[in-house]
Amino acid sequence: MATQPTIRIRDLTKEFGTFSALSGISLDINPSEVVCIIGPSGSGKSTLLRCTSFLEEYTSGEVEIEGRLLGYRRTASGLVRESEQNIDAVRRNVGMVFQHFNLWPHMTVLGNVTLGLRLTKHVPRAKAQEQGRRALAKVGLENFSDRYPSQLSGGQQQRVGIARALAMEPHVILFDEPTSALDPQLVGEVLDTMKQLAKEGITMVVVTHEMGFAAQVADRVVFMDGGKIIEQGPPAKLFNDPQSPRLQEFLDTWKSRNMLFQADGRSPGTAEEGARP
Amino acid sequence: MIQFFDLWVQYAPLMLAGLATTAWICALAAMLGVVAGLALACLDSVAFAPLRWAVRAYIEIMRGLPILIFLFVLYYGGPSVGLRLNAETVGVFGLGFYAAAYFAEIFRSGFQSIPKGQIEAARMAGLSGPQIIRHVKLPQMLVLITPPMINQIIILVKESAVLSIITVAELTKNTTQFVNETYAVIQPYVAAAVLYWLLVEAVAQLGKFVERRVRF
Amino acid sequence: MATFALVLDNLPIMLWGAAMTVLVAGVAIILGMPLGLILCFGVVSPKPWVSRISRIYQSVWRGTPILVQLLIIYYLLPLIGINVPSILAAILALTLNTVAFQAEIFRGGLLAISPGQLEAARMVGIRRWAARYHILMPQIFRLVIPSLVNETISILKNSSLVSVIAVTELMRVSQQIVATTYRPFEIYIAAGIIYIVINLLLSLAGRSAERHLEQGI
Numbered sequence: 001m002a003t004q005p006t007i008r009i010r011d012l013t014k015e016f017g018t019f020s021a022l023s024g025i026s027l028d029i030n031p032s033e034v035v036c037i038i039g040p041s042g043s044g045k046s047t048l049l050r051c052t053s054f055l056e057e058y059t060s061g062e063v064e065i066e067g068r069l070l071g072y073r074r075t076a077s078g079l080v081r082e083s084e085q086n087i088d089a090v091r092r093n094v095g096m097v098f099q100h101f102n103l104w105p106h107m108t109v110l111g112n113v114t115l116g117l118r119l120t121k122h123v124p125r126a127k128a129q130e131q132g133r134r135a136l137a138k139v140g141l142e143n144f145s146d147r148y149p150s151q152l153s154g155g156q157q158q159r160v161g162i163a164r165a166l167a168m169e170p171h172v173i174l175f176d177e178p179t180s181a182l183d184p185q186l187v188g189e190v191l192d193t194m195k196q197l198a199k200e201g202i203t204m205v206v207v208t209h210e211m212g213f214a215a216q217v218a219d220r221v222v223f224m225d226g227g228k229i230i231e232q233g234p235p236a237k238l239f240n241d242p243q244s245p246r247l248q249e250f251l252d253t254w255k256s257r258n259m260l261f262q263a264d265g266r267s268p269g270t271a272e273e274g275a276r277p
Numbered sequence: 278m279i280q281f282f283d284l285w286v287q288y289a290p291l292m293l294a295g296l297a298t299t300a301w302i303c304a305l306a307a308m309l310g311v312v313a314g315l316a317l318a319c320l321d322s323v324a325f326a327p328l329r330w331a332v333r334a335y336i337e338i339m340r341g342l343p344i345l346i347f348l349f350v351l352y353y354g355g356p357s358v359g360l361r362l363n364a365e366t367v368g369v370f371g372l373g374f375y376a377a378a379y380f381a382e383i384f385r386s387g388f389q390s391i392p393k394g395q396i397e398a399a400r401m402a403g404l405s406g407p408q409i410i411r412h413v414k415l416p417q418m419l420v421l422i423t424p425p426m427i428n429q430i431i432i433l434v435k436e437s438a439v440l441s442i443i444t445v446a447e448l449t450k451n452t453t454q455f456v457n458e459t460y461a462v463i464q465p466y467v468a469a470a471v472l473y474w475l476l477v478e479a480v481a482q483l484g485k486f487v488e489r490r491v492r493f
Numbered sequence: 494m495a496t497f498a499l500v501l502d503n504l505p506i507m508l509w510g511a512a513m514t515v516l517v518a519g520v521a522i523i524l525g526m527p528l529g530l531i532l533c534f535g536v537v538s539p540k541p542w543v544s545r546i547s548r549i550y551q552s553v554w555r556g557t558p559i560l561v562q563l564l565i566i567y568y569l570l571p572l573i574g575i576n577v578p579s580i581l582a583a584i585l586a587l588t589l590n591t592v593a594f595q596a597e598i599f600r601g602g603l604l605a606i607s608p609g610q611l612e613a614a615r616m617v618g619i620r621r622w623a624a625r626y627h628i629l630m631p632q633i634f635r636l637v638i639p640s641l642v643n644e645t646i647s648i649l650k651n652s653s654l655v656s657v658i659a660v661t662e663l664m665r666v667s668q669q670i671v672a673t674t675y676r677p678f679e680i681y682i683a684a685g686i687i688y689i690v691i692n693l694l695l696s697l698a699g700r701s702a703e704r705h706l707e708q709g710i
Contacts, residue, residue, distance in 0.1 A: 088620070095617075165617075341693060346653060395529060433557040453564070
């Protein structure tokens with residue numbers, strides 16, 4: 001028997017006015033799978049992730065989380081917008097990590113990590129703090145629980161963002177360009193944390209520009225361009241034997257830029273990992 | 278029901294006369310306030326420190342003082358120091374000099390908003406001092422200060438209702454006369470609110486027009 | 494010298510008036526905060542009718558003179574069968590007015606908070622009102638303290654208008670003293686100084702509150 005996919009996306013479209021950001025995306029994310037979504041800016045990667053979490057309403061198609069339709073309800077006359085409460089219920093096992101961290105600046109690190117537990121799972125404070133500390137330990141920040149976000153480096157802030165998602169014990173975590181807002185020297189620590197999570201078997205969908213990470217960690221890489229999935233497959237195949245000209249072009253651009261970096265001697269953590277596994 | 282509207286028809290001349298008085302007093306006061314405010318802002322940027330302190334003190338005093346007290350000092354207190362002005366004149370000068378403190382602050386923030394680098398760049402491009410003011414500072418400043426200036430004029434219009442207390446026959450004063458003569462409450466005040474709203478809206482529209490003109 | 498004696502003689506009663514001024518304005522400002530916050534959430538509500546009604550309320554109260562509002566409430570309440578002392582009418586009018594202005598101040602604070610913070614809250618399942626309470630409110634207050642101090646000063650100054658409905662606050666007390674002493678110049682200047690001192694203290698308090706909260710982060 002085939003296991004049920006954690007996320008099942010069918011014919012997803014998203015239009016902003018007359019511009020279609022996504023046209024006809026179908027994608028399954030299976031339990032324990034790490035899927036990296038790559039592609040040029042404006043290709044719809046982030047929009048896909050935001051529709052998958054229903055932070056953005058999609059125009060048509062379906063997103064199912066563990067078999068339950070997200071955002072809408074099926075009725076005889078078609079799909080009807082679901083109530084906020086039910087959306088939250090379907091989304092409860094989905095975590096998200098944001099490009100700009102989106103930490104709550106007025107709360108301590110531990111406060112950030114435990115607020116969801118306390119308010120939505122009604123875990124008592126002491127127990128929530130214990131769970132929060134465990135999540136912080138997983139990202140290597142157990143000693144930072146009483147700091148405020150503004151006292152942390154960008155890399156540390158993003159790791160708090162990851163811990164905040166982890167604390168809710170989600171079945172899948174969506175990463176929306178988690179390292180794009182970071183200084184190059186801070187990218188490594190965040191990627192290392194994510195690698196660790198991947199090893200532990202957490203289901204992950206990662207929108208990223210970090211080809212090295214995708215090559216090393218992903219079970220599957222999805223290449224998007226112009227709101228469509230152009231090509232997907234295991235990283236070795238996708239990076240070494242790209243089929244479509246658009247992916248070839250994308251990889252060439254990336255490689256030439258990367259070589260420049262290396263020649264510069266200011267190679268970021270990701271570049272030294274190389275494009276090929 | 279007919280009577281309800283009859284009162285409006287009957288008192289329309291009185292209310293419109295009040296509106297006209299409010300309008301011209303506010304127009305004069307706004308002009309006075311803008312000119313005096315600009316003067317204060319310029320004095321605030323001179324090198325002579327005591328002058329700057331005096332300007333600061335003036336601004337702080339006006340910002341902490343209720344307009345009603347200011348008007349009372351001028352109107353009721355004025356004669357005891359030999360200053361005899363009629364109520365309308367007190368209205369124009371009172372509102373104008375009161376608003377001047379606020380306009381001065383707006384001009385000051387406008388002057389400060391132009392980055393030094395731009396002035397340096399203009400100087401390096403060979404522009405003279407007045408040319409810099411005319412071509413670099415003023416166009417940018419106008420865009421920035423027009424919305425708060427309009428906002429301040431709207432505040433001035435609303436504050437002018439206070440002039441009714443010192444017997445100026447403006448809109449609020451005539452409204453209370455309307456109330457006292459008819460014992461009606463709803464019709465007079467609804468009319469007053471609508472007329473004030475129209476005046477405020479007119480100022481806001483004027484502001485939008487000016488904003489479009491000064492935009493680059 | 495005679496001036497000084499005159500003011501000194503009347504100072505105690507003027508300070509009583511000032512206490513009433515602070516009371517009326519203070520109660521209005523404090524009542525206005527939760528109501529202003531609710532109105533602010535009304536204005537930004539995704540429900541069109543909630544947002545529209547909130548905006549209409551705001552534009553009516555922000556678009557007409559506070560003196561006219563005060564007179565309407567003072568004369569209208571008895572007409573609809575509510576007889577309250579003039580001090581309550583005064584507090585009601587000032588509160589309804591400041592609610593509209595405070596809502597706008599809070600909206601400004603709201604705009605300064607990145608929408609991403611609310612998305613993060615939604616992704617850990619926090620409901621809208623809980624997010625407003627735990628995430629937006631603590632930050633809004635920090636952001637709007639300067640504007641809130643300005644609004645408090647504005648209400649304190651405008652509270653001088655409630656003298657027209659016979660509330661014996663500082664302005665009214667001063668008028669009464671003038672009526673018996675015929676010394677308007679000295680008395681009104683003295684009253685003005687009291688207002689200015691109160692407002693200066695308010696700005697100082699506001700500035701120190703700002704510093705304290707900045708250290709908290």
